[in-house]
Amino acid sequence: MTIGRSCFKMARKKKNKSKQSSRRHKRQALGVLLMGVSLIIALAVITHDLRDPVSLQSIGQGVVIHNWFGRLGAVLSYYLMQWTLGYPILILPLILAIYAIQILLDRTFDWFWKTTFALLAWGTLFSVFLAMPAALRTDGAITEYFPSGLIGGWLASKLVIFFGGFGSIALLVIITLTLLILSIRLEVAPILVGFAFLFDKMFHGLKNGLAGLLRRLKQLRLKPEAASPGTLPDQANGEEQKASDEEIPEINLPLARIKEDLTEETPEPESETDDLLDQLTEDTTEDLLDRLEEEKTAGPGIQTDLDSLLAQLEEKEEKEAEQRPRESAQADLNGNEAFDFEVQEEVKDKELDYDRMLKESISRFEFPSTELLSDPPEIESSVTREELKANADLLESRLEEFGVKAKVIRVTAGPVITLYEVQPAPGVKVSSIVSLANDLALAMEARGIRIIAPIPGRAAVGIEIPNRNPQTVYLKPLIRSEKFAASRLELPIALGKTISGESYVDDLSKMPHLLVAGATGAGKSVGINTMLMSLIYAVNPAKVKFVLIDPKRLELSIYEDLKDHYLLYRPDLDEVVITKPKNAVSILNTLVLEMDRRLDWLSTLKARNIAEFNEKVRKMPGQKEGHFRELPYIVVVIDELADLMVVAQKEVEAPIARLAQMARAVGIHLVVATQRPSVDVITGVIKANIPARIAYMVSSKVDSRTILDMNGAEQLLGRGDMLYQAPGSSKPIRLQNPFISTEEIERVIEHIRKQPKMPYYSLPQPGSSSGAGVGSLGDDRDPFYDEARELVIKHRQGSISFLQRRLQIGFSRAARIMDELEKDGIVGPQKGSKPREVLVSIDELKKMRGE
Numbered sequence: 001m002t003i004g005r006s007c008f009k010m011a012r013k014k015k016n017k018s019k020q021s022s023r024r025h026k027r028q029a030l031g032v033l034l035m036g037v038s039l040i041i042a043l044a045v046i047t048h049d050l051r052d053p054v055s056l057q058s059i060g061q062g063v064v065i066h067n068w069f070g071r072l073g074a075v076l077s078y079y080l081m082q083w084t085l086g087y088p089i090l091i092l093p094l095i096l097a098i099y100a101i102q103i104l105l106d107r108t109f110d111w112f113w114k115t116t117f118a119l120l121a122w123g124t125l126f127s128v129f130l131a132m133p134a135a136l137r138t139d140g141a142i143t144e145y146f147p148s149g150l151i152g153g154w155l156a157s158k159l160v161i162f163f164g165g166f167g168s169i170a171l172l173v174i175i176t177l178t179l180l181i182l183s184i185r186l187e188v189a190p191i192l193v194g195f196a197f198l199f200d201k202m203f204h205g206l207k208n209g210l211a212g213l214l215r216r217l218k219q220l221r222l223k224p225e226a227a228s229p230g231t232l233p234d235q236a237n238g239e240e241q242k243a244s245d246e247e248i249p250e251i252n253l254p255l256a257r258i259k260e261d262l263t264e265e266t267p268e269p270e271s272e273t274d275d276l277l278d279q280l281t282e283d284t285t286e287d288l289l290d291r292l293e294e295e296k297t298a299g300p301g302i303q304t305d306l307d308s309l310l311a312q313l314e315e316k317e318e319k320e321a322e323q324r325p326r327e328s329a330q331a332d333l334n335g336n337e338a339f340d341f342e343v344q345e346e347v348k349d350k351e352l353d354y355d356r357m358l359k360e361s362i363s364r365f366e367f368p369s370t371e372l373l374s375d376p377p378e379i380e381s382s383v384t385r386e387e388l389k390a391n392a393d394l395l396e397s398r399l400e401e402f403g404v405k406a407k408v409i410r411v412t413a414g415p416v417i418t419l420y421e422v423q424p425a426p427g428v429k430v431s432s433i434v435s436l437a438n439d440l441a442l443a444m445e446a447r448g449i450r451i452i453a454p455i456p457g458r459a460a461v462g463i464e465i466p467n468r469n470p471q472t473v474y475l476k477p478l479i480r481s482e483k484f485a486a487s488r489l490e491l492p493i494a495l496g497k498t499i500s501g502e503s504y505v506d507d508l509s510k511m512p513h514l515l516v517a518g519a520t521g522a523g524k525s526v527g528i529n530t531m532l533m534s535l536i537y538a539v540n541p542a543k544v545k546f547v548l549i550d551p552k553r554l555e556l557s558i559y560e561d562l563k564d565h566y567l568l569y570r571p572d573l574d575e576v577v578i579t580k581p582k583n584a585v586s587i588l589n590t591l592v593l594e595m596d597r598r599l600d601w602l603s604t605l606k607a608r609n610i611a612e613f614n615e616k617v618r619k620m621p622g623q624k625e626g627h628f629r630e631l632p633y634i635v636v637v638i639d640e641l642a643d644l645m646v647v648a649q650k651e652v653e654a655p656i657a658r659l660a661q662m663a664r665a666v667g668i669h670l671v672v673a674t675q676r677p678s679v680d681v682i683t684g685v686i687k688a689n690i691p692a693r694i695a696y697m698v699s700s701k702v703d704s705r706t707i708l709d710m711n712g713a714e715q716l717l718g719r720g721d722m723l724y725q726a727p728g729s730s731k732p733i734r735l736q737n738p739f740i741s742t743e744e745i746e747r748v749i750e751h752i753r754k755q756p757k758m759p760y761y762s763l764p765q766p767g768s769s770s771g772a773g774v775g776s777l778g779d780d781r782d783p784f785y786d787e788a789r790e791l792v793i794k795h796r797q798g799s800i801s802f803l804q805r806r807l808q809i810g811f812s813r814a815a816r817i818m819d820e821l822e823k824d825g826i827v828g829p830q831k832g833s834k835p836r837e838v839l840v841s842i843d844e845l846k847k848m849r850g851e
């Protein structure tokens with residue numbers, strides 16, 4: 001039976017694989033074809049030659065064709081160019097090529113349509129530009145449409161006719177600028193600021209120039225009086241001074257003024273020099289040196305002033321030299337600040353982009369219709385009343401044969417099994433019925449009979465007997481059921497139908513983790529698929545993300561297409577649905593980091609759980625954009641834990657145990673499935689922290705006890721027959737899991753794939769030194785240490801708030817990391833409110849890491 005099932009399964013996998021590969025090949029063929037067509041069009045247009053004939057009919061023998069693609073190329077390029085946009089029609093093959101790339105990569109570029117429209121607009125504009133000379137020459141009466149094409153020619157001629165030559169050029173310039181702003185997001189403000197700055201500089205330059213000229217003119221007028229020797233206090237030098245003044249006419253004007261001031265017995269002659277120096281300090285050193293040169297030529301009479309001037313100049317130079325490193329350091333700092341400002345702006349922009357994209361994706365997201373799911377077959381054989389009555393009588397008589405007097409008081413027929421509630425006669429021990437399970441199965445010709453003794457809350461023993469014609473439970477009616485549709489559950493999962501045929505829905509967020517066990521072929525994979533589908537039908541991809549770990553391969557690979565919607569993955573790993581144990585360990589550790597990060601955020605907002613946190617964030621819209629964002633739930637599915645445990649038990653167990661212990665509050669929920677529910681796979685630590693369990697048919701009582709802590713699962717029928725142990729309830733409930741086919745899943749996934757993409761929810765990157773993050777578990781270092789170190793060095797920003805913002809962690813944690821960084825000599829000590837100095841360069845960091 002099991003062999004049959006696994007054969008069937010293998011065949012299904014094979015079928016899926018070959019279907020996927022044939023689709024991929026068709027797609028690739030189409031992509032290459034389109035690429036080829038685009039290349040042919042482009043080359044035909046580029047090699048268009050006016051001498052070539054323009055009609056296929058008119059082409060006679062012996063005509064030389066210049067076009068690379070012969071007659072067809074000549075005609076094609078003629079119609080494409082002359083009847084449309086002229087040379088700018090090259091945008092057509094360009095658009096076609098982009099489209100072909102999309103097909104080849106099986107991706108839809110968000111910017112495709114925008115770019116297409118932009119290219120069309122630019123093409124048209126260029127075409128008009130090309131036609132402008134002819135239109136201006138002929139006053140709008142164009143007759144030649146080369147190289148502009150008909151469209152450009154017609155538009156250019158109309159422009160010239162209506163707006164005149166100057167008007168149409170002005171209009172074209174305005175349109176070009178508008179298009180530039182729209183298409184390359186050209187910022188006008190910085191250009192205007194640039195112009196303003198230029199004008200300002202020019203204005204000041206002009207003003208200073210004029211002022212200087214005026215000053216000089218004024219001083220020229222002062223010169224004769226200043227040069228009067230009689231006014232000099234030092235009469236002995238009078239003659240010499242006179243001579244020198246004559247020799248050097250107007251150049252020593254400032255000093256002449258000093259001399260003049262001295263004669264007027266100004267109280268502090270030095271202060272005048274200071275004044276002068278003050279004025280000079282406003283000038284550049286070159287100005288000063290120029291002027292000094294001038295003073296030097298002024299002769300010995302003014303030597304003292306020159307000396308003092310020289311001394312002052314030296315002093316100034318020293319000061320300048322001293323200041324230079326500081327200034328450059330300052331400039332560096334400023335540079336850095338500006339850079340960081342840009343970085344912050346960029347980050348902010350990105351955050352705003354993220355929020356905008358998220359908002360748009362949420363509002364435009366359409367849930368899949370239940371029509372995509374298959375209908376249950378119209379006529380399903382159901383058990384008739386008579387049949388049930390006959391079975392009840394048979395059961396009573398069989399029990400009597402074994403010496404047990406009992407009466408069937410109620411019969412409930414489910415889709416797969418029927419529950420007979422039996423009331424033992426006075427004096428009959430319940431245990432005597434329980435021990436009859438196997439004998440009864442034989443007597444009733446039934447496969448597995450499960451006895452519930454007693455039925456909780458009832459004075460009866462339950463005997464579950466499989467129906468002869470079991471019905472399949474379909475997902476569609478369950479999703480449509482009131483229980484599912486009207487549920488206000490955070491993560492509703494349609495688990496199946498109860499024995500009485502009622503829909504059973506539970507909330508994964510309340511479970512909060514789920515252990516699924518069952519022998520191969522018992523229905524685990526179908527069960528996991530129905531869980532994922534339930535979530536897809538109920539929760540927007542912005543609110544829930546899946547991490548899928550599938551070491552068996554192929555089982556969950558079908559969900560790869562949900563990459564841009566529901567999947568959470570690490571771009572640095574080479575797979576989005578994890579199949580390699582190495583990657584599984586890595587992503588599990590990343591999830592531990594994510595958990596830590598979320599715990600931190602929750603504590604910052606004083607929220608007890610993710611629902612409270614999201615509620616608080618919703619109520620602070622201002623904050624939301626800057627700092628906190630609503631968090632999606634994360635559902636981690638591991639389909640076959642045993643396959644991971646075999647390879648790396650310790651590495652896998654540690655993060656699973658940590659997540660199971662602490663992640664419930666932060667919205668990370670585990671669904672762990674295994675076909676080997678033995679203690680080496682479901683270890684005590686894992687089991688103790690995963691309270692909700694699903695047991696499909698297992699092969700032994702021991703397995704049943706490992707998963708449920710009781711017998712019973714070994715009596716299940718397979719094909720989705722299961723026992724669900726809800727956390728906190730004393731007894732498991734028997735459910736029939738809904739069935740979903742691969743085709744249904746494909747249809748739903750195809751629908752989701754067409755929905756607007758969600759922005760990527762980034763997971764924290766595990767630090768390089770801690771390997772795949774495993775080391776961070778036992779390490780004293782903060783798990784964010786490596787990332788923080790890299791950020792600080794890269795952006796040269798040693799501030800706590802920077803770390804808070806970039807890592808989205810609380811203050812105390814960021815401060816702790818900063819202390820660690822200081823201890824390790826990455827940043828300098830705290831100096832007031834300024835950011836700390838970053839002491840290590842990016843190259844040094846690389847060396848530290850041994851790169």
Ligand SMILES: Nc1ncnc2c1ncn2[C@@H]1O[C@H](COP(=O)(O)OP(=O)(O)OP(=O)(O)O)[C@@H](O)[C@H]1O
Pocket residue numbers: 005006008009472473518519520521522523524525526527675719720721736737738739740
């Ligand atoms: N809920 C269900 N209703 C009807 N049939 C089911 C149901 N679940 C599973 N089956 C049948 O059982 C087969 C095996 O199921 P499934 O692939 O889920 O088993 P499994 O437990 O995942 O096995 P394995 O461990 O080998 O992967 C399915 O192909 C399907 O025919």
